[in-house]
Amino acid sequence: MQLDDTDRRLLNALQRRGRLSNAELSEAVNLSPSACHRRVQRLEKDGYISGYVALVDPRKVNRRTIVYVEITLSAQADEVLDAFEKAVARVPEVLECHLMAGAADYLLKVVAEDAEDFARLHRRALASLPGVQGMQSSFALRTVRQTTALPI
Structure with a gap:
């Protein structure tokens, strides 16, 4: 169509x-x-509209901290990628996970209460994901623009 x-x-x-x-x-x-x-x-x-959602203000639910995490895996084998993707899908604080071209294998968008909460999440959830060899985290200081609207 x-x-x-x-x-x-x-x-x-x-x-x-x-x-x-x-x-x-x-x-x-x-x-x-x-x-x-x-x-x-x-x-x-026809799939142009895939669903309807309510956008929740992260400040109201104490998820003020946004962290972008670059993940490097130990291998690129299908079974390593599949295991990582299945496991990361079960971490509720991970809002987005993208397979990347470039230095990192995956880029995650993660929400946390604060730096201490992210440190806990880093230790208990992210570092133990299958195949993770390295992580680089960047904290967002301020959101300048955010939209879910695609240009059509």
Whole structure:
């Protein structure tokens, strides 16, 4: 399916405010409510919209510290990569895990209460992940820009 301008307007509006009612959304993109509903259903069915979430303020749940961790593995064998990926998926403080090209094998985005909490997480969870040979951690000092909206 090819996206047209109306689909793009729908996706942009939903990325900014995912809780818009169908009536509000149809008004925002200048469509009838029934046509708007059909298009959103098609965008969901075709996988353009993969889900809806509530974005929780990390400060309100005491997860103020963001740490980016570069992981180097001991080997690149499929079984080492698979074991690492399965294990890291079970660490709830890891919000993102990316297989990388370059010096590090993986880049993780981790949240913690503070530096002491991250030190505990580093020792108990991250250092014991399968195949980990080295880690380099960088603490975010301030978030300048953060969005979940993709340019469409």
